[in-house]
Amino acid sequence: MITLDTVNLEIDGPTATIYFNRPxxxxxxxxxxxxxxxxxxDAIEEAGGVKAVVITGNGDSFSSGMDLEExxxxxxxxxxRFYRTNxxxxxxxxxxxAFPAVTIAKVNGFAFGGGFEVTGLCDLAVSSExxxxxxxxxxxxxxPAGGATWAVTHNxxxxxxxxxxLTGDTLTGKQAEEYGLVNKAVPPDQxxxxxxxxVGKIVNKNPVTLELAKQVYERTTTLDLPAAIDYDQAKLWELSRLSNNEWINVALNQFKKRAYQPGLKSYERADAKS
Structure with missing residues (x-):
């Protein structure tokens, strides 16, 4: 555990957890x-090997947003000073x-303003109902500024x-799931x-594939189909080179031996949990 003034960070193999810590x-x-x-x-990038980053809040809140006074x-x-601060x-x-690892918001309590934004910026999100x-x-x-309107617009x-x-009304975790802000809303004890x-589904995947899959998704939201195909084919060649053709040499060879069914599970990687 790395303890900073207002944030705690825990890195456990391929998983990092960031805790907002001003309860x-x-x-x-x-x-x-x-x-x-x-x-x-910075610390997560320097550690290397992290595939999933969970962001959550200590206490009874994810984040109430910007500290309006400070x-x-x-x-x-x-x-x-105002410019530098923000x-x-x-x-x-x-x-x-744009973080290379998969980011997952684990949302508890209250998520207003900046807390709403962070939920929307993360790749995946789970909240309590x-x-x-x-x-x-x-x-x-x-x-909502500083990217908050962007996060709302894109979620x-x-x-x-x-x-x-326009109203400032609140929405619950259940509504957030219905509208697409979070992937899943569950009872608080779950x-x-x-x-x-x-996280368990993420950390057994190839880290290069995870990173490039995110890049392809983000880029192709702005492209027509021919350009999107050109882009994803280039990224597929990049993936093959960077991973020593793991999808062919390992994944599809395992499939050829009927060791797994791609529609139901993932292939076995030597470093799946590391």
Missing amino acids: DKKNAMNPQMHRDMNEAL CFLEPFEDPQ LVALKWFQRLK TVLFGLSEINFGIF LPRKQALYYI LDAETERI
């Missing part, structure tokens, strides 16, 4: 947390979106996205087990 403030994101998150992501009120009169947050949000998500920015006179249908942006189940 007395419902894990509101202050400037120190933004610095700590960049440091935590991030906005206090530095506002100094434009350069640039740190914007940096790690973008890093999280009783979580309250919200975009409260409209209630203090602004719109919720248009009418629902605009409803929560949140750990469901997250572990998903």
Whole structure:
């Protein structure tokens, strides 16, 4: 366990878990947390071999969003300080979106503003059914910014996205599952087990394949079909080179011997759990 001022980090083989750790403030994101998150992501990249990164909150909240006093009120009169303070947050949000490992939000309690955004930026998300998500920015006179509107736009249908942006109303974990913000909403006592189940499916996969699969998905959302095929074929050749043709030499050779059925399970990798 690596303990920072506002974030704890645990790396266990192919799995890293980041804990927001300001429980007395419902894990509101202050400037120190933004610095700590960049440091935590640095540590994960330096460790190497991490395939899944789980982000969750200590205490009874995932994150209540930005610390409005420390991030906005206090530095506002100094434009350069205000800019630098919030640039740190914007940096790690973008890093999280493009992180090479699979990112999984494990959402408990409250997820407002920045907490909503982090849920939307992660590749996958699991929440308890009783979580309250919200975009409260409209209630203090602004719109969701710093990527928050992007996260809503890319995770919720248009009418629902605009409803929560414009009203400030909350939605539950069950509604978040219905709208596509989270993959699964479960009873609170099943949140750990469901997250572990998903992590277990990720960590036995080829890490190069995981990273390139994410890249292909993100890029092809902006391409027409011919361009998308050109892109994914180039990435397939890249994958083959970087993984020594594992999909042919290992996976399909195992299939040829009927050692597994691809529609039901994954092939066996020598380093699946490492």
